[in-house]
Structure formats: C-alpha cells, structure tokens
Amino acid sequence: MVTAKAPGKLYIAGEYAVVETGFPAILVALNQFVTVTIEDAAQYGSIISHQYQENSLYWRRDGDELVFDNRDNPFHYILSAIRLTEKYARECGKPLGLYNLEVDSDLDSADGKKYGLGSSAAVTVATVKALNEYYALGMGPENVYKLAAIAHLDVQGNGSLGDIAASVYGGWLAYQSFDKEWLASARRRHTLTELLQMPWPQLNIELLQAPTNMRLMIGWTGSPASTSRLVDKIADAKSEQWGEYSRFLEGSRSVLQGMIEAFHNADIRGIQDGLRANRILLASLADLSGVQIETPALTKLRSLAEQAGGAAKSSGAGGGDCGIVLIDRGIDTTNLLAQWAAAQIEPLPLRVHEVQDSEFHPVRG
Structure with missing residues (x-):
C-alpha cells in the first residue's frame, strides 16, 4: 500500500x-x-x-x-x-x-x-x-x-x-x-x-521566502466560482480588444517582477504595494471583459482589511471564493475578524505548507 x-x-x-x-x-x-x-x-x-x-x-x-x-x-x-x-x-x-x-x-x-x-x-x-x-x-x-x-x-x-x-x-x-x-x-x-x-x-x-513579519489571512465569501468558465470569458474579450488586453499583460508583468524582487528583499511594504497595484489591474481587466472578478463580498473583505492596515485583493479567478490579506504580524486583527464575521465572511485558519x-x-x- x-x-x-x-x-x-x-x-x-x-x-x-x-x-x-x-x-x-x-x-x-x-x-x-x-x-x-x-x-x-x-x-x-x-x-x-x-x-x-x-x-x-x-x-x-x-x-x-x-x-x-x-x-x-x-x-x-x-x-x-x-x-x-x-x-x-x-x-x-x-x-x-x-x-x-x-x-x-x-x-x-x-x-x-x-x-x-x-x-x-x-x-x-x-x-x-x-x-x-x-x-x-x-x-x-x-x-x-x-x-x-x-x-x-x-x-x-x-x-x-x-x-x-x-x-x-x-x-x-x-x-x-x-x-x-x-x-x-x-x-x-x-x-x-x-x-x-x-x-x-x-x-x-x-x-x-516570505518576510518573517508578514502574515497571510484568508477570507471565504461563500460564493464558489468556476475558474475555467471565467478564463474562457476573458479569452473572448482578449480576442476582441487585444490592445487593451496587451496593456493589462505588460502591467501585470511589471507589477509581478517588482513583487518578486520585494520577496527577495524581505520588503513587506513593497509586496503590499504590488498586491494593491495588481488588484487595480484586475479591476481594469474586469471593466474590459465584463467579468465580475471582485464581487461585492470581496470588495467588503478588501475594504475592511485595508482599514485595518493590510493589503488585500481577490484570489484566483475571482467571482467569489477567497480573498487574501497580507498584513504585518504586529497588527492586532481581532477587530478585523469580528467585522468579517458580521459581514458573513468566513476566516479560514490555514497556514502555508512549507517544503x-x-x-x-x-x-x-
């Protein structure tokens, strides 16, 4: 066996x-x-x-x-x-x-x-x-x-x-x-x-290697999404509006290269800034394609996390499912978790699986 x-x-x-x-x-x-x-x-x-x-x-x-x-x-x-x-x-x-x-x-x-x-x-x-x-x-x-x-x-x-x-x-x-x-x-x-x-x-x-002072928080919004169907919709928009889609791609490449370099330098602020910039790019892609990437529940999750001092966005294809927050470990998140609960956002008590x-x-x- x-x-x-x-x-x-x-x-x-x-x-x-x-x-x-x-x-x-x-x-x-x-x-x-x-x-x-x-x-x-x-x-x-x-x-x-x-x-x-x-x-x-x-x-x-x-x-x-x-x-x-x-x-x-x-x-x-x-x-x-x-x-x-x-x-x-x-x-x-x-x-x-x-x-x-x-x-x-x-x-x-x-x-x-x-x-x-x-x-x-x-x-x-x-x-x-x-x-x-x-x-x-x-x-x-x-x-x-x-x-x-x-x-x-x-x-x-x-x-x-x-x-x-x-x-x-x-x-x-x-x-x-x-x-x-x-x-x-x-x-x-x-x-x-x-x-x-x-x-x-x-x-x-x-x-x-993530900075030691950076904490990952995950909130589930209770709205499962189909990744393959959302990707198909984006592909349709890409073929019709290639110029704008190309600008999204190049913006994403630039932001991600900066985020990866921030990981190399253990720069939590640089990582958070990159996360926020990536969210803005995804919002432009949503406008371009008509795909709802950030649902109202994910917007609520994000805004509450930002008010608490974290950087947040949807995770994956969006349309529901999980939002993620990168926040300094020194920040007390008790009030944020209470606000999530009031908004019916379920915190997932998950940790990074390291190798x-x-x-x-x-x-x-």
Missing part, C-alpha cells in the same frame, strides 16, 4: 495574465491536502472518494486498458492522471497492476463548502505521486509537475497550471507558465519519457 498527498493553493497575484506564456504569478501552498492511497486488488480495482462515496467507480483490466463499469463519473482528473502515469510506466517497462485507489480531501469543509483551494490540481498531483511510488518510477518533483500538468490540461483545456506547481512544490512560489502550443506540438512528436526529459519553453518555478529547501530545485524552461 502506498499513500501520497498534495496541498491546496491560493493565488496571491498575477491571475489571468499567468495563463499567457511568459507572464509571472505568485502562489502559496496551504496546509490542507488531498490524500491518495493505492493498494493492490484482486479481480476488480476501484476509485473511491471519501467525499463522494455514492459515485465510487469500479474497473477491471483489458490488457493495459482501464475498463469501467459505469460511464458517468466525476473523477476525470484522477482518470487522466492514471492514464498518463500508466502510459509513462509502460514506456519504462513496468507491468500495470490492479489496485484500489482511495481519495480523501480536506480542501473542502466537512459540510461540503468548496473554498476554491485547487482541489482538482491537488488530486491530480496526489494521484501521480501515489502511482509514481506504486510503480517505482523514480520521478522527481519536476517530472511529477510535468506529468500532472499534462493530465490536468487534458481535462480542463485551459489555465496556467500554477496550481499544479503549488501542489507539487509547496511554499510560496513565483511561477511562469510554459508554452502550451509548443507542448501540444511536442506531444505529437515525442514520447512521454522524452517530454519529461526536455526543458519546457518559458516554464519558470522559483521558491520564495524543505533540499527538496526544491528551481525549474527553468
């Missing part, structure tokens, strides 16, 4: 621009996890989620193919991760096994609230990590990232895959997406083994 886990994530800055090749973002991995357990099975394998037991999936082998007993299932990311990792395992000469795969997630609340912490990325990464151990493939973090990124992209079809990086590496990350058009072309010409060994153009993953420096190797594409 093998077990692997992957943390959830939140975007700090650089949303939407990071979907484009070569534009940076900052993310953080959180100490809530998806856990995947794999154990040998006899005649039938299974895929079972503790959160969705009524939709458990049973399967058997037909040669190297997975054959499912029920067609309609919610486990697309798990299945994509299995398919890609087992394809790589066969390229490595490994015989495929029959197993029970169990998924347990604490990224959502016990009563089913979805916090927008990147559960699809975390379950994809955890599945790849568990199969990596099950088949003794010996993949390091970079190859786990690449394989999970392909699996996730095959299902979602868009996005930056920064959430995959956060689930693989943990901690605070500066991330820049690879060229997805290059990947689509390279997949037609190369084996998975070759793809994992070659550099991916524009891919950049760097571990950041050991020895586990991390920067990725350059």
Whole structure:
C-alpha cells in the first residue's frame, strides 16, 4: 500500500495574465491536502472518494486498458492522471497492476463548502505521486509537475497550471507558465519519457521566502466560482480588444517582477504595494471583459482589511471564493475578524505548507 498527498493553493497575484506564456504569478501552498492511497486488488480495482462515496467507480483490466463499469463519473482528473502515469510506466517497462485507489480531501469543509483551494490540481498531483511510488518510477518533483500538468490540461483545456506547481512544490512560489502550443506540438512528436526529459519553453518555478513579519489571512465569501468558465470569458474579450488586453499583460508583468524582487528583499511594504497595484489591474481587466472578478463580498473583505492596515485583493479567478490579506504580524486583527464575521465572511485558519529547501530545485524552461 502506498499513500501520497498534495496541498491546496491560493493565488496571491498575477491571475489571468499567468495563463499567457511568459507572464509571472505568485502562489502559496496551504496546509490542507488531498490524500491518495493505492493498494493492490484482486479481480476488480476501484476509485473511491471519501467525499463522494455514492459515485465510487469500479474497473477491471483489458490488457493495459482501464475498463469501467459505469460511464458517468466525476473523477476525470484522477482518470487522466492514471492514464498518463500508466502510459509513462509502460514506456519504462513496468507491468500495470490492479489496485484500489482511495481519495480523501480536506480542501473542502466537512459540510461540503468548496473554498476554491485547487482541489482538482491537488488530486491530480496526489494521484501521480501515489502511482509514481506504486510503480517505482523514480520521478522527481519536476517530472511529477510535468506529468500532472499534462493530465490536468487534458481535462480542463485551459489555465496556467500554477496550481499544479503549488501542489507539487509547496511554499510560496513565483511561477511562469510554459508554452502550451509548443507542448501540444511536442506531444505529437515525442514520447512521454522524452517530454519529461526536455526543458519546457518559458516554464519558470522559483521558491520564495516570505518576510518573517508578514502574515497571510484568508477570507471565504461563500460564493464558489468556476475558474475555467471565467478564463474562457476573458479569452473572448482578449480576442476582441487585444490592445487593451496587451496593456493589462505588460502591467501585470511589471507589477509581478517588482513583487518578486520585494520577496527577495524581505520588503513587506513593497509586496503590499504590488498586491494593491495588481488588484487595480484586475479591476481594469474586469471593466474590459465584463467579468465580475471582485464581487461585492470581496470588495467588503478588501475594504475592511485595508482599514485595518493590510493589503488585500481577490484570489484566483475571482467571482467569489477567497480573498487574501497580507498584513504585518504586529497588527492586532481581532477587530478585523469580528467585522468579517458580521459581514458573513468566513476566516479560514490555514497556514502555508512549507517544503524543505533540499527538496526544491528551481525549474527553468
């Protein structure tokens, strides 16, 4: 039996621009996890989620193919991760096994609230990590990232895959997406083994060290949003108003480069200024596209945090879900939390999931 886990994530800055090749973002991995357990099975394998037991999936082998007993299932990311990792395992000469795969997630609340912490990325990464151990493939973090990124992209079809990086590496990350058009072309010409060994153009993953006096606060506004649908809407606006969209991209690149440098210098004020500048850029993108990135609840969260001395904005695609606050640890936030409660904003008691420096190797594409 093998077990692997992957943390959830939140975007700090650089949303939407990071979907484009070569534009940076900052993310953080959180100490809530998806856990995947794999154990040998006899005649039938299974895929079972503790959160969705009524939709458990049973399967058997037909040669190297997975054959499912029920067609309609919610486990697309798990299945994509299995398919890609087992394809790589066969390229490595490994015989495929029959197993029970169990998924347990604490990224959502016990009563089913979805916090927008990147559960699809975390379950994809955890599945790849568990199969990596099950088949003794010996993949390091970079190859786990690449394989999970392909699996996730095959299902979602868009996005930056920064959430995959956060689930693989943990901690605070500066991330820049690879060229997805290059990947689509390279997949037609190369084996998975070759793809994992070659550099991916524009891919950049760097571990950041947050200032010791900086605290991350997270508030959930109770309005889950669909990232893929919001990204699709932005893509429509991009094609119609390329000039304004280009200015948004260049503004985002400049702000994020400044924020990353502020992390390097442990400059909390510089990081906060960058966060505020990024929020203004996202507001201009919302005006351009007609997409509501900052909902009224997120505006309330932000204004209350700013009054308390913090810098705040929406996290990720917006449209609901979480807002984030970066604030000096010396500031008493008792009154802010009380104001959030009165506004029906739920503080999430999450911490950054750090990794050991020895586990991390920067990725350059």
